[in-house]
Amino acid sequence: MDKKIILITGSSDGIGKITATALAKQGHCVIIHGRNEAKVRGVVEAIKLASGNDAIDYVVADLLSLQQVKAMAMELTSRYGYLDVLINNAGAIFGKERKLSVDGFEQTIALNLLAPFLLIKLLLPSLQKSRSGRIINLYSAMHRRAGRPDLSDFNLERNFRTDRAYGLSKLYLVWLTRSFHQLFQKEGLSNLTINACHPGAVASNFGQDADKGFLMNSIFKMALYFMAKPEQGAGTSIYLASSPEVEGLSGNFYDAKAKLEKPDDRYYSEENAKIVWDFCDRSTKAFL
Ligand SMILES: NC(=O)c1ccc[n+]([C@@H]2O[C@H](COP(=O)([O-])OP(=O)(O)OC[C@H]3O[C@@H](n4cnc5c(N)ncnc54)[C@H](OP(=O)(O)O)[C@@H]3O)[C@@H](O)[C@H]2O)c1
Structure with missing residues (x-):
């Protein structure tokens, strides 16, 4: 087996x-990421025990802070020098009140869009040193329900709703995935691939703590009984990170059963994707 170094955000x-x-059970070197050091250490020990694999490392960063995203990327670059797989898995839906990150961005956009953008950019040199660098972004079926994006209002100052913020953050992540893929092709970075997958509706902590309003809170609680287990939701991420079948494949979108799917492209155009790219570039410039 080809042993890889794999970073999974929100693991x-x-x-x-x-x-x-x-x-870890496949024998790869896995880097666990979270924002709470005690919790992350506990997960590292549990995974070592469950897998019999001691090559489990960790890194701590609150991805709502671009400075912490940068510090994490710098730390991993000096620790490892190269990286085979980056899974941008961390993500959240927040409460009904619009809140800003420490950097002044609406927090759903900060966590689900700006953090993965900056992390990819900062870890690109490490991924380029891999024989076959893979990037995997987790999006969501809710990108289909975001409605018409307002590309002059990334901070959602107008018409804020928590489900709209979440849907838009994932729609823009779909567009970013394509833009990175096009960049890799243009620059001839043939050892790099980027794909995205959505895990399906999964009974996890996702959305359970945030106060989204009575109706949404009730829907999220009731839905837990019908949702898939995290084991089922993780299948496509595991496949895209490790399977030789997807070696060299890039710019694709996969469903919860690892089948190719087409995202909702009602509002997609290269011009619109460039507006999103430019927003991300501008917003993270100070940390690059
Ligand atoms: N569950 C679903 O139905 C569903 C559907 C579609 C897409 N997704 C996507 O799947 C991905 C994983 O979701 P999940 O269901 O596994 O959610 P989850 O159970 O809530 O886990 C989220 C992970 O992200 C971490 N995280 C959250 N905010 C963070 C922050 N500010 N900084 C650093 N880490 C942070 C969490 O850390 P803590 O351990 O500290 O909380 C946790 O490790 C997300 O991108 C989500 O949007 C989920």
């Missing part, structure tokens, strides 16, 4: 933790 819980455990 202290939910789908990320299951993904990390499965990849």
